[in-house]
Amino acid sequence: MQLLSPQEYSLFDAFCQKCSANFMQSPRWGQVKENWYQDILVLRDTEGNLCAGIQLLYRKSPLGYMLYSPRGPVFSRRDPVLIRQLLADIQTYARQKKVLFCRIDPDFPAEDSFLQKLLLEAGFRLNAPNPCLGNTQPHFVYRLNIAGKSCQEIFSSFRSKTRYNIRLAERKGVYIQKDRPEDLPRFYTLLQETGQRDGFPIRPLSYYRRLLEKMGPHARLYLAYFGAEPLAGAISICYGGRTWYLYGASTARHRQVMPNYLMQYAMICDAIEAGCHIYDFRGISGQIENPNHPLYGLYRFKRGFNGYICELTGEYEQVLRPVAYFFLQMAMAIRKRIKKFQFSHPHCRLTS
Template sequence: MSAAPLTYTPLDPSGFEELAAARPDVVIPIEQTPAWIGFERALGRTPLGIWAYRDAAGTLVATASFVHVTRRFRESVVVINGPVWFAERTPAAERLLMDTVREQFREHPAVDPLYVRMQVATPQAPATGPIEHGWYEREIVVDLTPGEAELLRSFRPNARNSIRRAQRNGVEVKHIPREEWKEVFATQLFPIMQETAARDGFQAFDSSYYETLLTVLGDHLRLLVAYRDGTALSWLITTEYRGYSVYYFAGSTLEARSTFAPYLLLWEAFRVLKAAGNTACGLTGIASENYPGLANVTTFKRNFSKNVVVVPTTYDIPLDPVRYTAVASILAARRKAPAAARAAARRATGLARRVGRGRGAVGASRHS
């Protein structure tokens, strides 16, 4: 006998805050809050609200905030860093929630998505894919509850030594006043983000994205910058919600690395976040099976804690499985095509070189 379906109802900001306040032990990612909805709207995206899911007895099971995303070949609904679970997250409970969400958006009057994307702890039908991965799967979380001296001792010796080296090198960490965030980021910090992205091989957002984040979510953010002789070397943005903080964005120059500025910067962030009442700080993604490219940041982050937390992997829930399979195949072929073209070019180049070497040898024999 199958379990009774979940009911789902929208939550306005006051309803969400009331629900969250009644469950202070549940960690709610900032991406799953009304504040983040305002940020999505400011970016020009279309939030579809936060929904509460309850079982037949009326017990709250989970909440999820959805964003409507339209891209070439497909329309989707995405739960960013969620859903948030208030009941036990069993495989059966996850299956029931996925089935409910699938029916919810099949019947939605305003959107016609190909799939719903969300985190799933136990891979099972109807979850599949995903067409592309959307969130990291492992992260380092630093416990901020010990005293400062104990917290510092918990770091690896390399981190403690690097903090002292940064201080000796004349690195100074400044807390940028909120009214200066946008200007400082645009003029001093975004060029550092561009340098970081080029060096580490990832695609940064436009400056307007970070400036919008700082403007809309300012009540939940801090902006710290490491300077040396008046020049910005490294910066970070942290988020805070209900006593849980996240090292969200950061950038550094090559000089920052040689002066160990990022270590002092993060240590100062821990100190201020702890003083503000936060009990933990997530350092975001580290290397995993689907994200091997995070190996470099993993080495840095492991200096501050051994506490590795597994984050449920993002999967797709197709609303039209046949069409989803067709679109996924097209997109996979498109992604493979550039790689295949590069491989063909390498083969052609190698052939041309071999032919060229062969012709050179023949010519030499003729003129000898």
């Protein structure tokens, strides 16, 4: 088992980008996650080059450590012996840390059983996906293949209504501003309105500032303006030949000028210019046949860009301390209900 020193994290970062790994395996992302500690566990070939690895994030709970690897592992070749060794090293690391559980959700398609078989063989169990988006990360994502395409070619591939809405936004005078520090508080105001409107809690402003700072050149901030008024905003991540639409926000005002469509088109064109082969809209519900599902509108918007649905292999977990894990799950469920209630009833929030 080999753990990299922080001075060696750039080696793993380069390896991740070479393997077109998910940005959540970037050491930079580990630094975004405040109150989490990071370790990077790697394997090398006979020449000393990295051939597999995984970023492990861990944090303390009242009952012990929790261990999580978002969208890991990363490997340069599909070698079962290599992956078995990596999983065995993860388990050794988890026992040494005395963690309650180890959770992994690979960025790997569900139809490819290679990694799933090895995880189950190693004693991990597959968690049932949440009916809305998934578990810790989305189970279904919507992606657009942009490899070798020009902006005009991609535009021509969009559904007719999406093309119409992009042109409408341009005719109405909507314009996009990018990467301006003064736009972050404006984005956050839009995000607060979106969270209140759609019923989901949001992180503090300091989190998004930290994200942009730590992800550096990989992160971009977009705002769509109508006159002097910001109507929509987004944060994207470009990493390892892929771009992700990570966070989005909008106001209910002036929706008729379609700012989100033009903003997405600008983000897709920037991904093309950066040489990416995939633009990832991230999560959608798996229940796309049900127009009454609360997330159907999100799917309908993303579908207009004429990409494809990708079901990922899912979230795997291995419990090492079952009794403590049981009580932790109970405590987290209660905490989640309290947070949801406080978000829905802000006048009832407790003060300390």
